[in-house]
Amino acid sequence: MSHSNALDSLLSEIRRFAVPADFSAQANINSADYAQLCAQAETDPEAFWSALARQHLSWHQPFTEVLDERRAPFYRWFADGSLNVAHNCLDRHLHGATRHKAALIWEGEDGAVRTFTYAQLHREVSRFANALRHQGIEADDRVAIYMPMVPEAVIAMLACARIGAIHTVVFGGFSAEALKDRLEDTGAKLLITADGAWRAGKAVPLKRHADQALLREHEHQVEKVIVLRHTNADIDLQEGRDLWWEDALAGMESSCPALPFNAEHPLFILYTSGSTGKPKGVVHSSAGYLLWALLTVRWVFDLKPEDVYWCTADIGWITGHSYTVYGPLANGATVFLYEGAPMHPHPDRFWAMIERHGVSIFYTAPTAIRAFMKMGQEWPERHDLSSLRLLGTVGEPMNPEAWMWYYETIGGGRCPIADTWWQTETGGHMIAPLPGVTSTKPGSCALPLPGIHARIVDEAGQPIDKPEAGGYLVMEKPWPGMLRGIWGDDARYVESYWAKFGNRYYVAGDSARRDADGYYWVMGRIDDVLNVSGHRLGTAEIESALVAHPAVAEAAVVGIPHEIKGEAICAFVVLRASHAGDDRDTLGASLRAHVAELIGPIARPDDVRITDTLPKTRSGKIMRRLLRAIARGEEIAQDISTLEDEGVVRELQK
Ligand code: ATP
Numbered sequence: 001m002s003h004s005n006a007l008d009s010l011l012s013e014i015r016r017f018a019v020p021a022d023f024s025a026q027a028n029i030n031s032a033d034y035a036q037l038c039a040q041a042e043t044d045p046e047a048f049w050s051a052l053a054r055q056h057l058s059w060h061q062p063f064t065e066v067l068d069e070r071r072a073p074f075y076r077w078f079a080d081g082s083l084n085v086a087h088n089c090l091d092r093h094l095h096g097a098t099r100h101k102a103a104l105i106w107e108g109e110d111g112a113v114r115t116f117t118y119a120q121l122h123r124e125v126s127r128f129a130n131a132l133r134h135q136g137i138e139a140d141d142r143v144a145i146y147m148p149m150v151p152e153a154v155i156a157m158l159a160c161a162r163i164g165a166i167h168t169v170v171f172g173g174f175s176a177e178a179l180k181d182r183l184e185d186t187g188a189k190l191l192i193t194a195d196g197a198w199r200a201g202k203a204v205p206l207k208r209h210a211d212q213a214l215l216r217e218h219e220h221q222v223e224k225v226i227v228l229r230h231t232n233a234d235i236d237l238q239e240g241r242d243l244w245w246e247d248a249l250a251g252m253e254s255s256c257p258a259l260p261f262n263a264e265h266p267l268f269i270l271y272t273s274g275s276t277g278k279p280k281g282v283v284h285s286s287a288g289y290l291l292w293a294l295l296t297v298r299w300v301f302d303l304k305p306e307d308v309y310w311c312t313a314d315i316g317w318i319t320g321h322s323y324t325v326y327g328p329l330a331n332g333a334t335v336f337l338y339e340g341a342p343m344h345p346h347p348d349r350f351w352a353m354i355e356r357h358g359v360s361i362f363y364t365a366p367t368a369i370r371a372f373m374k375m376g377q378e379w380p381e382r383h384d385l386s387s388l389r390l391l392g393t394v395g396e397p398m399n400p401e402a403w404m405w406y407y408e409t410i411g412g413g414r415c416p417i418a419d420t421w422w423q424t425e426t427g428g429h430m431i432a433p434l435p436g437v438t439s440t441k442p443g444s445c446a447l448p449l450p451g452i453h454a455r456i457v458d459e460a461g462q463p464i465d466k467p468e469a470g471g472y473l474v475m476e477k478p479w480p481g482m483l484r485g486i487w488g489d490d491a492r493y494v495e496s497y498w499a500k501f502g503n504r505y506y507v508a509g510d511s512a513r514r515d516a517d518g519y520y521w522v523m524g525r526i527d528d529v530l531n532v533s534g535h536r537l538g539t540a541e542i543e544s545a546l547v548a549h550p551a552v553a554e555a556a557v558v559g560i561p562h563e564i565k566g567e568a569i570c571a572f573v574v575l576r577a578s579h580a581g582d583d584r585d586t587l588g589a590s591l592r593a594h595v596a597e598l599i600g601p602i603a604r605p606d607d608v609r610i611t612d613t614l615p616k617t618r619s620g621k622i623m624r625r626l627l628r629a630i631a632r633g634e635e636i637a638q639d640i641s642t643l644e645d646e647g648v649v650r651e652l653q654k
């Protein structure tokens with residue numbers, strides 16, 4: 001048997017959780033709706049998207065053409081229509097009960113709480129939009145936002161959308177260097193920042209980082225800097241360039257017309273996490289992007305008017321863009337925001353806030369779940385989490401044991417879990433269960449959403465229909481929320497996502513398999529695939545087997561060259577707090593045996609290295625490419641601009 005192309009699947013996860021009957025009875029999408037949506041999407045995709053876009057978005061000028069494929073793979077959607085994204089997120093909710101409903105509930109690290117109703121948020125966004133215009137910002141200008149997780153960050157984004165400026169949010173945890181790169185690459189004309197941000201009781205000096213990024217020798221085009229007073233840090237304001245947020249607002253009117261922009265007008269530029277290489281500046285459109293963010297919130301999160309919705313991602317990531325700002329607000333939701341460290345002052349901070357604010361929908365990342373698991377369940381057990389009705393996860397493959405912990409300890413065995421597979425580039429969820437329709441399997445992101453034509457193909461681009469065989473995860477048809485390009489680099493867009501199979505498919509860069517029920521299982525990054533004795537193995541399954549061991553909280557595996565096997569498996573493992581003192585040699589042997597027993601001898605790690613932490617991107621994803629270099633004893637010559645903590649590398653190299 002040849003193993004040269006397909007990826008071998010090892011793990012057999014058989015647990016399955018049915019949709020609770022009371023959940024499906026009230027769901028936005030039930031089985032009949034789902035069947036209808038799928039049928040429409042199959043028979044006439046353009047009619048399907050057209051009807052959704054007309055039904056859910058408020059258009060200034062309705063579109064007549066749905067999809068323009070003339071310059072494929074540079075697709076355009078609804079291209080002769082026009083709308084205003086901020087109008088769709090704010091103004092249209094000002095009639096009726098939503099007007100005085102909380103749009104944002106914010107809690108600071110020190111416990112301070114601020115609330116903005118839709119009417120208040122609309123007013124603040126309008127005033128700030130006027131302030132931006134007053135500072136010379138026009139449609140198409142790029143505006144960089146380097147802010148803490150405060151309501152003003154959301155206000156800044158929506159103010160840009162209101163006047164057609166293209167925002168580029170740079171995660172507040174990034175260094176001056178990463179900020180400088182993004183300012184240069186986007187040619188931003190104005191920067192919005194704060195004196196500082198709170199993180200675990202310390203003030204992070206954002207403005208000082210901004211000053212370093214803006215040094216004159218750099219090739220940025222920033223003319224003005226607006227600074228929010230937040231931590232009261234001592235900062236320098238550069239005469240003529242910098243001004244306080246409140247001074248920028250002085251005298252600004254509280255109404256600002258929401259002018260129509262073309263459906264394809266770029267809404268924002270956002271950089272990918274940099275897990276597999278240098279970050280890519282992904283460009284998203286206005287109408288198509290907004291439609292997909294809005295719909296997926298309705299479908300996958302089953303959002304209802306009375307929900308209190310919390311997505312823990314920073315607004316500096318696509319998850320924060322689509323699922324804190326645009327998707328929920330376009331639906332008129334109440335969104336909870338938190339600024340601060342997840343474990344501050346104690347590891348129960350998240351659970352305390354869920355209880356305090358009555359959060360009903362909670363969306364976070366596997367890295368956070370594993371970190372909470374590592375701390376032990378006594379922390380969540382201190383709180384009443386009965387307000388929760390749905391849980392979500394995104395960012396990395398969910399290890400089945402972490403899924404089970406989330407399901408039982410946080411969800412009380414009652415809440416459906418939406419494991420959502422998607423990317424910065426896809427704009428919104430692509431493969432995910434619908435909570436009122438799809439039964440779930442721990443570790444699987446379930447089925448493609450209606451309108452999403454996912455395939456698994458082999459090296460030659462041929463669809464693999466055989467269940468369990470792994471291959472490239474690709475999309476066969478364009479969808480409205482897809483990226484429109486890489487900022488200033490059309491060639492890289494084509495090269496990164498389309499060239500591999502002659503522009504026939506959007507190539508996600510992940511490997512996946514489909515089981516006999518059609519459920520998708522992400523096996524890892526294409527770049528991280530291991531080749532052991534002729535078997536091509538994804539990373540996710542071996543890592544999940546390790547995490548299923550009671551001593552393990554988190555694991556990452558990489559290949560190292562091996563004379564006989566081609567590659568040997570090197571596993572990096574982080575222990576749960578309760579096993580921190582275990583004898584390392586005994587544990588190493590036990591882990592190797594455990595993996596061999598769970599998924600077969602082929603996957604037995606040759607080397608197990610116990611470590612305190614793993615190298616991660618700032619968005620919390622394991623950077624296997626770095627571990628690979630470390631395991632091979634190579635020098636680190638790759639892009640590490642999005643690495644969370646450089647100290648981890650030195651630690652691991654020891
Ligand atoms: P870069 O593209 O710069 O290497 P990145 O791919 O990590 O960085 P993101 O867009 O933040 O940047 O992450 C998307 C990736 O995250 C997906 O391609 C996939 O590998 C992973 N991912 C996201 N959600 C899931 C999920 N539910 N299950 C498995 N993997 C997921």
Ligand code: MG
Binds near residue numbers: 272423
């Ligand atoms: Mg990527």
